[in-house]
Amino acid sequence: MGIKKTVTLYCKYASICVRSLMQYKVSFVLMIVARFIISFGEFLAITFLFSGFEEIKGYTYSDILLCFAVIQISFVLAEVFGEGFQVFSGTVKRGEFDRMLLRPCSLILQVIGTKFEIERTGPLITAGIMLWIGIRSSQIQWNVLTIWTLIAMIVGGTLLFIGLFMLGASFCFYFIEDTSLLNVLTYGAKTHGKYPIDVYGKGIMGFCTYIIPYTLIQYYPLQYLLGKTTQWQFAFYPVGIIIFLIACYMVWRIGVRNYRSCGS
Amino acid sequence: MITMENVCKSYKVAKRNAGFGEACKALFHRSYEEIQALNDVSFTIHDGEMVGYIGPNGAGKSSTIKILSGILTPDSGTCIIDGRIPWKTRMEHVRQIGVVFGQRSQLWWDIPVIDSFELLKEIYSVSTLRYKNKLEELSELLQLQELLKTPTRQLSLGQRMRCEIAASLLHEPRLLFLDEPTIGLDAVSKLAVRDFIKKLNQEQKTTVILTTHDMQDIEAIAERVILIGKGKILLDGTLTDLREASAMQEESAGNSANLDQVVANLYRKMNIM
Structure with missing residues (x-):
């Protein structure tokens, strides 16, 4: 299947999801508002914290806001596009995965096509505010490389979270029940990822580089973006997420093969 | 043409006794029981045939359908459909088949049916002209x-x-699987569905494989019946063969008995309940 065909098909799936969501208008609006309020609370918490401190481990208020905004945007985008993986255990339980196997198109496309959660976009408003404050009061030298770094962090982060969602979905093939263990890594990372990872010490840094590569989209490129280092190669670390995605895809493939030999 | 030869499939099923204590125990140690869903199943179905696939619950009907449609990989044995191995060439295979599960929907729940159809058109890459003609024809025949x-x-x-x-x-498949298509339908709908399937088979020469517990479905539609029990093919023939097999020893179940009794008798006799 060609790329153009895949994209058109995904757009059709997405438009169906949006139309389905619109059927329940009140719930749709409430979800956006509720999620905005929650995220705004987190923003206020950081603001209050910094009324007592000047900086945390060398990071100023605006640095933290910038870092949090990037993680927040990545996570929201991952939820919008990758929610299909998050609800995948239900898909398997209801036998809908059998139906997907009966259709002549990519399984991953069908899985992510089951959900297109624009009602999760509320936190983007907060993230936008934080990004704006963060950028305005920082001393970032804007040039092609720094703009690339910011975008690469967001895109890389989105792909990282989608990869984790996919990993979680792959476990559904083995344990039909939900695996909330993975939520520690996704929601946990969203909550704690607002601070640059070196704040948490060496052990966590190691884990977040070699096991789940959070540092590739957060700590390293952030150092470059904030001008804390002159090592320009840090700007390209987010590209490494592709390797992580390939690994997640392998696990997914093994899961599918296992499903087809064991049945439901 | 469908040929299935010596297909075997077994599942591992986790077993535990009732009760909370047992449930906790099962967390740490699970005892598995192996269930032979299909045991050396072989049959051949030619193009344009209409086959009723019957058997009691848990006999292996669904497993067979899943293997034929490429969802499931068998443990051993071969299965070739028009030169394709279903589970190896999933994409090409599913393009040529249609599957209806009576108990599950393939339509998107919250949107109008026509929108689901349009998405299916995209998924199967049906050209706009063919889609229009087919849709017109189907809505006429099924009153949609x-x-x-x-x-x-x-x-x-x-x-x-x-x-x-x-x-x-x-997408005009050459082969159609119907898994309990009349389950829960009222009399009028049942008749409409049966008539339609019959016409489809006669006019388009579509091969139809139908599983059902409703013997009237079989009587109305299928020329050939395959009976499966405990994973084995027990009978492959016409309705008359089925009646004869059932009546061989017990005179009470002669030609006068209705088909439900005939089949129930047969299940008991073959000890597959």
Whole structure:
């Protein structure tokens, strides 16, 4: 299947999801508002914290806001596009995965096509505010490389979270029940990822580089973006997420093969 | 043409006794029981045939359908459909088949039926002209005109089943699997579905494989019946063969008995309940 065909098909799936969501208008609006309020609370918490401190481990208020905004945007985008993986255990339980196997198109496309959660976009408003404050009061030298770094962090982060969602979905093939263990890594990372990872010490840094590569989209490129280092190669670390995605895809493939030999 | 040879399939099923204590124990140590779902199943089905596939619950009907449609990989044995091995060439295979599960929907729940059809058109890459013609033909035969603009969740079961069948035929498959298509339908819908399937087989020469517990379905549609029990093919023949097998020893179940009794008798006799 060609790329153009895949994209058109995904757009059709997405438009169906949006139309389905619109059927329940009140719930749709409430979800956006509720999620905005929650995220705004987190923003206020950081603001209050910094009324007592000047900086945390060398990071100023605006640095933290910038870092949090990037993680927040990545996570929201991952939820919008990758929610299909998050609800995948239900898909398997209801036998809908059998139906997907009966259709002549990519399984991953069908899985992510089951959900297109624009009602999760509320936190983007907060993230936008934080990004704006963060950028305005920082001393970032804007040039092609720094703009690339910011975008690469967001895109890389989105792909990282989608990869984790996919990993979680792959476990559904083995344990039909939900695996909330993975939520520690996704929601946990969203909550704690607002601070640059070196704040948490060496052990966590190691884990977040070699096991789940959070540092590739957060700590390293952030150092470059904030001008804390002159090592320009840090700007390209987010590209490494592709390797992580390939690994997640392998696990997914093994899961599918296992499903087809064991049945439901 | 479908050829299935010596296909075997077994599942591992986790077993535990009732009770909370047992449930906790099962967390740490699970005892598995192996269930032989299909045991050396072989048959051949030619193009344009209409086959009723029957057997008691848990006999292996669904497993067979899943293997034939490429969802499931068998443990051993071969299965070739028009030169394709279903589980190895999933994409090419599913393009040529249609599958209706009576108990599950393939339509998107919250949107009008016609929107589901349009998405299926994209998924199967059906050209606009062919899609239009096919849709017109199907809505005429299954009387869908009024239903197409209704969201799936608001359809009655009978209306939905007619839409399901249409959905599985939009890409003009050569082979159609129907898994309990008349389950829960009222008399009028049942007759409509049966008539349609019969016509489809006669006019388009579509091969149809139908599983059902409703013996009237079989009587109305199928020329050939395959009976499966405990994973084994026990009988492969016509309805008359079925009646004879059932009546061989027990005189009470002669030709006068209705088909439900005949089959129940047969299940008991073959000890497959």
